[in-house]
Amino acid sequence: MGPDHERNPRGSLDDVAIEVVGVVVAVTDDRPRVLTVGGAAPRLPTGALHLSGDVTLERALRRMVLEQTGLELGYVEQLYTLGDRDRGTDLAVRLISVAYLALVREREPQGDSQWRDLYEFLPWEDFRGGRPAPLDRSVIPALRDWVERSDGDAADVRRERAGIVFGRDGSPWDIERSLERYELLYEMGWVPEAGARQDPPQRGAAMALDHRRIVAQALGRVRGKLRYRPVVFELLSDEFTLTGLQRVVEALSGTRLHSQNFRRLIDRGGLVEGTGRHDTGTGGRPAELHRFRREVVRERPAPGVGLPGMPTSG
Amino acid sequence: MGPDHERNPRGSLDDVAIEVVGVVVAVTDDRPRVLTVGGAAPRLPTGALHLSGDVTLERALRRMVLEQTGLELGYVEQLYTLGDRDRGTDLAVRLISVAYLALVREREPQGDSQWRDLYEFLPWEDFRGGRPAPLDRSVIPALRDWVERSDGDAADVRRERAGIVFGRDGSPWDIERSLERYELLYEMGWVPEAGARQDPPQRGAAMALDHRRIVAQALGRVRGKLRYRPVVFELLSDEFTLTGLQRVVEALSGTRLHSQNFRRLIDRGGLVEGTGRHDTGTGGRPAELHRFRREVVRERPAPGVGLPGMPTSG
DNA sequence: CTCCCTTATGCTCACTCTGAGCATAACACC
DNA sequence: GGTGTTATGCTCAGAGTGAGCATAAGGGAG
Incomplete structure (x- = not known):
């Protein structure tokens, strides 16, 4: 100064x-x-x-x-x-x-x-279709290799970190740790940005400079924010179906949700209100259109759309 | 500008x-x-x-x-x-x-x-001894005044914002909104940093530049972090009593906690383990010394010390 | 016009988590 | 040994959650 x-x-x-x-x-x-x-x-x-x-x-x-x-x-x-x-x-x-x-x-x-x-950039983060293939086919073996490249205490430290961050050895997969995952992959030299010799699709599309790191951090932030602030509604048009809302949350969280429980959470939480009108393009029963209830912000301290825990991976 | x-x-x-x-x-x-x-x-x-x-x-x-x-x-x-x-x-x-x-x-x-x-800097944030006096004596009247300084829709907007941020009109007091509270007080011209003519102790001690704003943001961040990451232990020595731990959480959150429930949460959560040794300087029954269980980080996705909601204020 | 497929929505049940309060334990001091 | 104080154990009701069964309400095929 x-x-x-x-x-x-x-x-x-x-x-x-x-x-x-x-x-x-x-x-x-x-x-x-x-x-x-x-x-x-x-x-x-x-x-x-x-x-x-x-x-x-x-x-x-x-x-x-x-x-x-x-x-x-x-x-x-x-x-x-x-x-x-x-x-x-x-x-x-x-x-x-x-x-x-x-x-x-x-x-x-x-x-x-x-x-x-x-x-495309973080393919290992999307669990909506079950465990993402790149994770088991490419990331996990690379992690194991990385752990084994060191020995003694160093190997234990690496194993522990890999376990926490990638949900192994009894740790659950924490969707919010996307940045920690990317940073580990970077330190391992596994991503093209860190100079990996190969660039197969399992490693995700590279970005300029450290931009992919920033995306990873943004993803973690959004995922965390979903829990306690009604940010999803920024992404939706004024009227939406509950299933539409659920799909957006799923897309961001990278997980599938139980639809009945999801809707219970949403409307018991007072986050939305029905409009009475319906969307008939569902392929099944028409879905009622809802809108965000802004008042919820002043009624509840942390109005989020609630994500469940994720089953611990194998 | x-x-x-x-x-x-x-x-x-x-x-x-x-x-x-x-x-x-x-x-x-x-x-x-x-x-x-x-x-x-x-x-x-x-x-x-x-x-x-x-x-x-x-x-x-x-x-x-x-x-x-x-x-x-x-x-x-x-x-x-x-x-x-x-x-x-x-x-x-x-x-x-x-x-x-x-x-x-x-x-x-x-x-x-x-x-x-x-x-000292944010006296309205400390509810440990009941509602802080500066809040009712000084902040709330100033808020009311600020709302009434505008009219029509503008007044409604102000009232709503004041309600959400300071826990009025049915909104609960959200301990994590400390930054929003400070910023509102700043915009109102109420804090000395914003050029308030007076500088009574109820307005808290001023700091240079916008440093008090930064402190307010830090407080909110710590309070939020307590919920889902075991950060308190950074502030404690290696061994501590559960009451000591509770006091630290209370100090940061600015609230009082139910001790029995707090300890249940802590040890059911596997956050600490007893050492068998005791602290006899309690003034009553000696308290067992505990230490942080680092393993918890890999067992649970979001190991925090859990804060309850705050009763909605009058 | 039905039957069938699909998606939306309602509801139940077991279980866990939380808030609150009562009760007991273990020390210091008198 | 009594008393005050803090630590700790335990119970109970109520709210919140995960899972699954059941029903409703469309479109399209036969």
């Missing part, structure tokens, strides 16, 4: 850049989507903070996403700030990236940006 | 400074403490990021706190990044502050730093 702020204490770096990064999430057709820019190694929408023009960091993010993709963001929350020394493309500049999570209803983006299925 | 030239003679900002800020929390004698620097308007330990020397932001924080206070930090997590344009003392420089939360066992700090009771 102060007029001469610390500069160049050791001689090499003397410049710093601030950027904002957005993980913009939507859910359509029961699939969680993340907004990406560019094709080969997709990146998250990213842009420099305008030191004079952007009054706040959050507004910088909104401006940047609007400029790059044409989307106006609704719900936005700060996620994390990355500032490791050796990030970024220009190593002569210390790059500080302030990452945000945004939830929107899907709309067609402009320019070079597109929606991509979030689980 | 006026045009740029009113704030900056050069017309545009072209410099930026990155600093790290630490909310270092400990609990002693049943009181939550926060580490502060300086006397009159205390501030949080703060220091510039060394662009070359600090490999990561977190390490920058540890170095800075060590340099300024002599304390080595244990548990550290990133809290929030502040970057509004008009923060800081030098308006010609855009100041970006990356704030961290750290939990430590209390030790005597060095230099100009000292521990201060956290509730």
Whole structure:
């Protein structure tokens, strides 16, 4: 702080850049989507903070996403700030990236940006169709290998960590630990971003820089938030069926839910109210359309859509 | 907010400074403490990021706190990044502050730093002795006044917000909303930092810049974290009595807990194990000493110390 | 027009978790 | 030995949860 702020204490770096990064999430057709820019190694929408023009960091993010993709963001929350020394493309500049999570209803983006299925990048996180194949076929063997690459106490530490994070050795799979999982895979050198020699589809699509790490963190944050704040409704249109709501929660949590219990939770919790109108396009009995009851925010301390625990994996 | 030239003679900002800020929390004698620097308007330990020397932001924080206070930090997590344009003392420089939360066992700090009771700064957050006096005597009347300063729809919006955040009109008091409460008080112009003309003790001790806001956010974060991660143990010595543990949770949550239910929760949750030894300095029956069971992290998905809901206030 | 398939929705049951309170245990001090 | 104090054990009612059976209400096939 102060007029001469610390500069160049050791001689090499003397410049710093601030950027904002957005993980913009939507859910359509029961699939969680993340907004990406560019094709080969997709990146998250990213842009420099305008030191004079952007009054706040959050507004910088909104401006940047609007400029790059044409989307106006609704719900936005700060996620994390990355500032490791050796990030970024220009190593002569210390790059500080302030990452945000945004939830929107899907709309067609402009320019070079597109929606991509979030689980393309983190395929081991999606348990909706049972245990994801990449997990058992690729991740677990790699973990075992990684554990065995060390010995003695080090091996125990690794085994324990792998167990906690990936739900092995009696630990349950914790859907909120998506960041810890990605970071472990990164440290193992298993993901292409960490220099893995191979890049098979089981390892998920790579992203530019550390953007996949940011997506993993965003996923964990959303999953946690679902439990105690009514954030799903940011992703839905004003009227929706309970099954539609359930599908969105399932898409984000990466799990299947018991529909009867889910609906009990939702309406006993006073989260929604029926409109009396129905959606007949269900393929079966028509589903009543509901809307979010905003009043719930002032009635209950932590109104979430409740996720059950996950059965401990084998 | 006026045009740029009113704030900056050069017309545009072209410099930026990155600093790290630490909310270092400990609990002693049943009181939550926060580490502060300086006397009159205390501030949080703060220091510039060394662009070359600090490999990561977190390490920058540890170095800075060590340099300024002599304390080595244990548990550290990133809290929030502040970057509004008009923060800081030098308006010609855009100041970006990356704030961290750290939990430590209390030790005597060095230099100009000292521990201060956290509730000195946020007295309305402490319900352990019943509803805090400043809340009913000072905050609530100010809220009412603020609501009545507007009319029509605006008044309804204000009333609703005040109700949700401060637990009125049927809303329960949510201990985790400490940041929202502080921000509302700030917007109302009620806290000295926002230019309130008076500075009576009911408004809590002021801090430099927006540091009190950061403390409020840290408090909310700790309170939330208690529920689902075993963070309290970072604040306790290796062995402790269950009552001691309870006092720490109470200090942070600002509530009183039912001791029998608390201990049931703790040991049914497998969070601790008895050592067989006892503390005889209780003034009554000796209390068994316990230690944290680290294994719990791999047994349960979200091992916290569980807080009950708070009775809705009048 | 029925039957059948599909999805939505209602309801029950066993079990766990929680809030609250009563009761007992084990020490210090007198 | 009595008394005050804190620690700890236990019970009970009620709310919340996981699982599964049963019914309702459409569309489409025969």
